[in-house]
Amino acid sequence: MDRLLHPADSDAGDQPISLSRRGLLGGSIGALTLAVGLRPVAAVAQAAATPLAAASAPAGPPFNPFTALLQIRSDSTAFLQVPVIEGGQGIFTGLAQVCGEELDLDPAHFVVQCAEPGPGIAALGTRLSTGGSSSMWRNFMPMRRMGATSRAMLMQAAAVRFEVPVDSLSTSDGKVIHAASGRHADYGDLAGEAAELPVPVDVPLRSADSFRWIGKSVPRIDMQDKSTGKVVYSIDLTIDGMLQAAVQHASRLGMQPVRLLNEAAVRQMPGVHSVHLLSGCVAVVADRWWRAHRAVQSLRAEWKEATGDTPRPMPADFSTEQLRQDMLAAPGPGFLAEAAGDAAAAMGRAAKTLEAVYDAPFLAHAQLEPPSAIASWDAARGRLELWMSNQASLLFRDAAAKFAGIAPENVTLHSPMVGGFFGRYFFYDESNPYLQAIALAKAVGRPVKVIWSREEEFLRDALRPAVLVRFKAGLDAQGMPLALESESVSDGLYARMYGAAYDKFDPTVVEGIAKKVYAIPNRRIAHVMHRYPPMIGAWRSVGHSFNDFFMESFTDEMADAGGIDPFELRRRMVARSPRHATLLEAVGDLSGGWRRGPFTAEDGSRRARGVAMASPFGTEMATIAEVSIAEGQVKVHHVWVAVDPGRAINPAIIEAQMNSAVALGLSSALFEEVVYERGMPRARNYDGYPILTPDRMPEVHVRIVESGAPMTGVGEPGVPGVPPAVINAVAALTGQRVRRLPLARASLGGSV
């Protein structure tokens, strides 16, 4: 998982990145060498690869915070640049808490921005990408150290100015104080002098028992602006002299426009500046976006089919229904991902065996902000400036440089606040408008903003992979699972995103089934590689988002086959892991004590509950859902969530993320499915791709358990437990086991 989200970050010293990177850059070893050679050599720390390593990693080479990432303004507010984007997960507030704690400045006084790739942010020694729920654990110690170093330099500046020993000084929320004389100076007043001082090393950090902001539900720093429309997203930006563009993509990926059939008429439309043939699309540049959009919709082009060297064209006869049939028939045994004991032998001596096939469809990200990108090309100086929604700025910068034919340091890439991402803005081929913006800016000699209409977005999103799994379990005479075999049929996400070879299992395809905490002594977990045309990408909680549905649903099937209550079965299977045992009891307790049902609720409805456990991204989750059925539709009344991220930085943000994850997980369980027919996605807007509406939102109850394990993240982990908890509750209520999502496909009886 770790590799998935950060494989080609050139600041990373701990990943086998070279093959992936070559794949990404089209076989250019030269580009790899160039990027490495240009890296600032003086101040690059090794990025820690795991939460455990990050918690104990030594400090990297010292750097001057004031020239790199932290600007203290004259009003003593702090302008902090960080290596990650904010898209609703609350990380800007979290990092302001962490930096402010050591700097001794209230997080409310921070303005935070995602840094441009370059030597400043490289000095921090973490990663310029946002994903894997890793932003806090990766940046916790570096941000604390930077805050502490900054405070020490401010104190030293005050010591020089006041002509007193530094140890006679203290700080208090943005001020350095000399108590003996009653003198004080604001940080903003000292910052200029502080920045000129030598950078101290090994500045001591605060002890945890003195934290004022870390661990507290500090208000998020962007709430006022986000409640009044003042946040500027990529789509909102205007650059001097800018034109706007709209595109019409080829209906199927790989097709190319040959010629335009009505160019002259379209050029006469109001506001139209010019009409363009680009790779895989036609575009209109106009003074305003609606005029560009209307014109490009009127544009008629002749298209040709993909040529033989197109990497993954979309065939004219592709359908998801046929794909599902093909995946059902795909032969095993596949690449072995995990083995323990002897599953085949154990299956042979099992008292009882059961088999089931589950599958989950392609999903769209469906974030509310459509993708956009602005390019400003300075032909005379060979420099490119980009503003674009992205969660992997270094990759996009380097790819933009290659496309523009310039060195990476001649590209300035800005990463504005994003209107939702959920994995949408990793580096996917053909799935981001930035190259179109660059091509158009070069063509017209002015900055160009490209906005994809919602319809174009549904055509070019990189989808959550479609996955199918064949399970077989063997139970002993007491009903306890003795053996588990699984074959997951799917394309490889690493192969598609990073050019990994198709010669072994893909970790994302099995994560959640492999390495499951449950004590099942004999296991064989495999991946049957099955390549398919649609573009695929990471979708919030990645492989866990489908695998925990599969595994936790099948766990209930094992419980039922063995005659053991599903909560009790889990209790037994995690008995040797105190962390999981505690969490399971916590969610049971939060829900008022485990009861599966069916039972009659106060309003007279028949209800039941389902439970699920998941271990996404190192965070532990236990989830219970309560459902009823009315007029054939599932209503989810409550979801109880116990979350153990090791340690909580901002409990209110964690609770918000759990609410958000319940909404997305439930949306995927109930409604969501990208259907392809004849090479085209059937849905091109929300009318054909329903997402969760307010009336379907359940009450969400959250308990945070701080086990003290190495700190992990909270953005993604809440999602995967929700679909199986709901599906297990539906099974308890109806006796009907839904093995194919979304639930909207299932025909459930009327009121049960």
Added chain:
Amino acid sequence: MEITVNGAVRIVDAEPDTPLLWVLRDNLGLTGTKYGCGLAQCGACTVLVQGLPVRSCVTPVESVAGLPVTTIETVEQDDVGRRIVEAWVAHQVPQCGYCQSGQVMAATALLKQVAAPSDSDIAAAMTNLCRCGTYNAIAAAIRNVAQG
């Protein structure tokens, strides 16, 4: 063409059937109102026309000539709007924030019409989509304002 936006008469150069959304964003620079779907599906583009919530992505600009249009940029000048924004901040409603301009406008319209909305009033009025799932916080914030 003349339109009245946030209390000011503005002359805009746009085809009469241009959606109000794009006139606000591109002609007038009022980018607080968001484009989400263009089909009146998501509600990110919600503004007030004569105090009523309107999905501006499917509202031709010519249809609002002479009618007062209020956008998120001035919502706090309205007493109800100001209280809604305060409640949004107090309840820490937004996550990514992209849909929240529309949510705030829809909530403001509701409370201007119904001072003490019931839960079913809230459910009927608040139909805008939020991919971050802030729905419970939205409802709590509205109930909070309704209870004064």
